[in-house]
Amino acid sequence: MVNQLAKQREILSVIDTLSGHYLQGKVRALRLAMIALLADGHLLLEDIPGLGKTTLALALSRALGLSFGRIQCTSDLLPSDITGLSIFDREQNNFRFIKGPIFNHILLVDEINRAMPKTQSAMLEAMEERKVTIEGTSYSLPHPFIVIATQNPLEQIGTYPLPESQLDRFLITTDIGYPPSQLEKDIIRDGGIRNKMIQIQPLLTLNDIELAKQAVATIQLNDKLVEYILAIAQASRGHKFIAAGISTRGAISMAAAARAAAYLDGRNYVIPEDVKLIAGPVAAHRLILRPEHRSLNHREVLLSIFNDVPVPLV
Incomplete structure (x- = not known):
């Protein structure tokens, strides 16, 4: 129990550090993101552009010390742009698989509802089974694996609604919301935090995260x-x-x-x-x-x- 409490304090330190220095006003969203990670689920951030959805995912990946991949969804995005593809290696005279960005601990899928439904569905197997099957061969994804997707309101131009089967794969859906007035005033004066992201140091190890997930299961x-x-x-x-x-x-x-x-x-x-x-x-x-x-x-x-x-x- 003592060890569990120590790990719990380490997890909370990530939320406190990010919300105190980099993502002020986003404690609720950070806490829900951590719940998704600890419960081995995925997170969908749904809100209008410009409120920090992508920034939250980037900051969280740096603080957790996990590998990070990013997909910017567009209408011409192909499933192979997410999962990877096989190419013919002339020197070896055979096909070689090139892994896509999905082969990371944290996958940020930016503006997921701008991708065509066929491309959206390419992530179903990965989100449910933590593997992808390409040309009959299955490839395991790293552990832990969490998709953090962002979504703009459906009434915006060029968006496609997520199918119910994919929505069901997200453990948690939440918005970001506008910051309090005084905080927004400070942000406007000081500018965004993208240039400060490099300052965020890993606060946890893979082992810390695995031990915390094991504790949650008990x-x-x-x-x-x-x-x-x-x-x-x-x-x-x-x-x-x-x-x-x-x-x-x-x-x-x-x-x-x-x-x-x-x-x-x-x-x-x-x-x-x-x-x-x-x-x-x-x-x-x-x-x-x-x-x-x-x-x-x-x-x-x-x-x-x-x-x-x-x-x-x-």
């Missing part, structure tokens, strides 16, 4: 909370506004994220507040609303479900 989730998560999922499936509710994968994701949230709070057990904390970021994007209700806010619909499901006493 966090206790008692039967009452399992039933609570199941009740939320089942209530979403029968809701009058929802065509397709939270899947079993979504319920598993809620449990995994709740364990990671408990770990960051220094507990070795989950409480109902952990489930409530992660419910919106984990479950809202998984809801498919009926056509006549698609103008509704997904998180508000999810909140109405929570209000109808009794909170267990643990």
Whole structure:
């Protein structure tokens, strides 16, 4: 337990350092990013351009000391631009596989919804199974592996909605939001932090991250909370506004994220507040609303479900 607490403090130091010196006003987004990493999931940052989505991913990769790959999505991006391709080596007289940017611990997929659906789907196997299959050969991805994707609002020109199957692969979806007025004033005066990124030194090792992930997996989730998560999922499936509710994968994701949230709070057990904390970021994007209700806010619909499901006493 003492060792677990020490690792937990090291994880929190990443959030504190980045939010205190480089990413002021982004504590919530940083915490959710760390929950995604510890729960072995992926993160989708959804907001308008210019609020620091890409900067957050870059800063996090440097602080974690992990290898980093970046894909700038455009309408002409090909699946092989992500996964890699085989080329003929004339000297060796055979084909040689050239790895794409997906073969990194952290993959930043910038403006993912500007890529064509076929290209978006190229990442499904990687996000689910941590491998890619090219020309019949499977290649394992490094561990840990996390996709941090950014997405602009769908009403912007040249964007394509992510298919439900791919949205379901993201453990957490969150926005960035505008900074507080005084902080935004300071940012305007001092300029952005891109030129300061080189100052960020690794605060963790691969071993630190693996030990923290192992500790998260041991966090206790008692039967009452399992039933609570199941009740939320089942209530979403029968809701009058929802065509397709939270899947079993979504319920598993809620449990995994709740364990990671408990770990960051220094507990070795989950409480109902952990489930409530992660419910919106984990479950809202998984809801498919009926056509006549698609103008509704997904998180508000999810909140109405929570209000109808009794909170267990643990």
